[in-house]
Amino acid sequence: MKAIVCKAWGPPQSLLIEDRPALSAGAGQVVVRMKAASVKFSDTLVIQNKYQTQPELPFVPGGEVTGVVSSLGSGVEGWKVGDRVNAQTTYGGYAEEVLVDAARMTAIPDSIEFAAATGLSSTYGTAYYALVDRGRLRAGETLLVLGASGGVGLAAVELGKLLGARVIACASSPEKLAVCRAKGADETINYVAEDMRARVKAITKGNGVDVIIDPVGGAYSEAALRDMAWGGRHLVIGFTAGDIPRIPLNLPLIKGCEIVGVWIGAFAKHEPAKHRANAQQLWAWMAQGKIKPHISASYPLERVADALNALIERKVSGKIVLTPA
Numbered sequence: 001m002k003a004i005v006c007k008a009w010g011p012p013q014s015l016l017i018e019d020r021p022a023l024s025a026g027a028g029q030v031v032v033r034m035k036a037a038s039v040k041f042s043d044t045l046v047i048q049n050k051y052q053t054q055p056e057l058p059f060v061p062g063g064e065v066t067g068v069v070s071s072l073g074s075g076v077e078g079w080k081v082g083d084r085v086n087a088q089t090t091y092g093g094y095a096e097e098v099l100v101d102a103a104r105m106t107a108i109p110d111s112i113e114f115a116a117a118t119g120l121s122s123t124y125g126t127a128y129y130a131l132v133d134r135g136r137l138r139a140g141e142t143l144l145v146l147g148a149s150g151g152v153g154l155a156a157v158e159l160g161k162l163l164g165a166r167v168i169a170c171a172s173s174p175e176k177l178a179v180c181r182a183k184g185a186d187e188t189i190n191y192v193a194e195d196m197r198a199r200v201k202a203i204t205k206g207n208g209v210d211v212i213i214d215p216v217g218g219a220y221s222e223a224a225l226r227d228m229a230w231g232g233r234h235l236v237i238g239f240t241a242g243d244i245p246r247i248p249l250n251l252p253l254i255k256g257c258e259i260v261g262v263w264i265g266a267f268a269k270h271e272p273a274k275h276r277a278n279a280q281q282l283w284a285w286m287a288q289g290k291i292k293p294h295i296s297a298s299y300p301l302e303r304v305a306d307a308l309n310a311l312i313e314r315k316v317s318g319k320i321v322l323t324p325a
Contacts, residue, residue: 001019001020001021001022001023001095001096001097002017002018002019002020002095002096002301002324002325003017003018003020003060003094003095003096003097004016004017004060004061004062004094004095004301004304005017005018005058005059005060006046006047006057006058006059006060006061007057007058008057009047009048009049009057010047010048011047011048011305011309012044012047012304012305012306012307012308012309012312013305013309014047015047015061015304015305015308017301017302017304017325020095022097023097023098023099024071025071025072025073025076025099026073026074026099027073027074027075028073028074028075028076028101028102028103029073029076029099029100029101029102030069030071030072030073030076030079030085030087030099030100030101030102030105031069031070031071031072031097031098031099031100032065032067032068032069032070032085032087032097032098032099032100032105033067033068033069033070033096033097034065034066034067034093034095034096034097034098034324035065035066035067035068035114035115035323035324036065036066036067036114036115036117036118036298036321036322036323037062037064037065037093037094037095037098037118037321037322037323038062038063038064038065038093038118038119038121038122038123038319038321039299039304039307039308039311039319039320039321039322040063040064040122040151040311041150041151041215041238041240041311042063042238043061043062043063043308043311044308044311044312046061046091047061047308055091059091059092060091060092060093060094060095061091061093061094062089062091062092062093062094062095062098062322063088063089063090063091063093063122063265064086064087064088064089064093064118064121064122065086065087065089065093065098065100065118066084066085066086066087066108066114066115066117066118067084067085067087067098067114068082068083068084068085069081069082069083069085070097072102073102076102078102079102079105083107084107084108084110084114085100085105085106085107085108086105086106086107086108086117086118086120086121086279087100087104087105088100088104088105088121088265088268089104090265094301094304094322095301096301096324096325103272104268104272106121106276106279106280106283108283109283109286109287111287112283112286112287115295115298115321115323116286116292116293116295117286118319118321119151119155119293119295119318119319119321120279120282120283120286120293121264121279121282122151122152122264123151123152123154123155123293123318123319124155124158124159124282124291124293125264125268125275125278125279125282126152126155126237126262126264127152127155127156127159127213128155128159128278128281128282129262129264129267129275129278130152130156130213130235130237130262131143131156131159131160131163131211131213131235132163132278133267133274133278134233134235134260134261134262135211135213135233135235135260136233137160137163137165137210137211138163138164138165138210139163139164139165140164140165140166141165141166141210141211142165142166142167142168142204142207142208142209142210142211142229143156143160143165143166143167143168143209143210143211143212143213144168144170144200144209144211144212144213144224144227145157145160145167145168145169145170145180145185145212145213146170146191146212146213146214146215146216146220146221146224147170147171147214147215147216147240148169148170148171148176148177148180148185148188149169149171149172149176149177149179149180149317149318150215150240150316150317150318151316151318151319152213152215152237152238153169153171153180153213153215154179154180154183154294154317154318155291155293156213157169157180157183157184157185158183158184158291158292159291160184160213161183161184161185161186162285162290162291165210165211166186166187167184167185167186167187168185168186168187168188168189168200168203168209169181169185169187169188169189170188170189170190170191170196170220171188171189171190171191172190172191172192172314173190173192174190175317176317177189177190179294179317179318183294187203191220196220196223196224197223197226197227200224200227201227204227204229207229208227208228208229208230208232209224209227209228209229209232210229210231210232210233211232211233211234211235212224212225212228212232212233212234212235213235213237214234214235214236214237215237215238215239215240216238216239216240216241217236217238217239217240217241217242217243217244217245218239218241218242218243218245219241219243219245220241221234221236221245221247222245222247222248222251225247225251225252225255225257225259226251228251228255228257229255229257230255230256230257231255231256231257232255232257232258233257233258233260234252234257234258234259234260235260235262236259236260236261236262237262247259293318293319294317294318294319295318295319295320295321296316296317296318296319296320297310297316297320297321298320298321298322298323299320299321299322299323300322300323300324300325301322301323301324301325302325304322307320307322
């Protein structure tokens, strides 16, 4: 089977495609024949040794796949060969076959395509965990989404509207903001061409925002936090801007607000049952047509460098996926 391998830290073009032996499932494990693999910004950091956790070299990148169960290890119950699944892998996802712990899989309804399902757990799963479990977003509140055209950002726009919030989407171009409006954003801000703080003040009539989704970091984090309403929640998801901000701690003090960490990988590991319950809610909403992941491009395995560079160069709206070679 073919797999993408990282043998030395470096940019996407340093990755190699190799033929490897077929995988064998151990106790509690399942081999999944990959149909689509999620391409995430965190993958661009992992291969460059810039992420908060790192595997040993060499390794196969990729933390989430959808596919079909092809074999089962001993002790695995509740699954059978041929089942359609979404699997959290941490690493190993950029390959035609993936070894998965059975406890980290959820079933995919037959009505949902593999590519759309691949974007669900890492993007909508993160946004749902952030907004519902960590941010306690309530109907009628105002939600500010930074990086709103990205995978998690666009999911947050759609879920925020579904949960009854007023959504302000921030992105870096008119084209990206048009995608956000198509997903239901009430207001949009081009934070490259406009004064984000002035626009937030005007939109909220000086009251500020109740919840911030922040997968961006950099200078935008503190600027957004300064427009937080009393008792608000700033949800820290990532740092696609490249810089990890150093927030003055007087800001949460005077605003009575919270700065809350959101790491879907750790959540899935520490609370797998809750993670699966969240996923089942999202599957139900997708089957009902209430949410629909925006898959902007699909790349074959051998074009993994193109896929990752598209993320690095900020050319992606929504999600992109890899498919078998």
